[in-house]
Amino acid sequence: MSLLRRLVNSMAVPAEKSDAPMDVPNDAVTRKLVRDPVCGMHLAAGLAIVQRQGGEVLYFCSEECREKFAGAPKKFAANA
Ligand SMILES: [Zn+2]
Secondary structure (H helix, E strand, O other): OHHHHHHHHHHHOOOOOOOOOOOOOOOHHHHOEEEOOOOOOEEEHHHOEEEEEOOEEEEEOOHHHHHHHHHOHHHHHOOO
């Protein structure tokens, strides 16, 4: 029965979203766009490196950006 259910689900998913910036899995959380405070690029939350800091959640495009932020968080926080 799982195959049938999968078929039904795939038909129920809207196929538009032509404004989607990139091809990521069709999931509301994964598709949410976030901004990397270090390099300023936007990326899908599901692809980002997530770091919690205080009450904030920060997203980075790469380990490199995360480490840059860790080295100088104030520099980038003003910019976020
Ligand atoms: Zn970055």
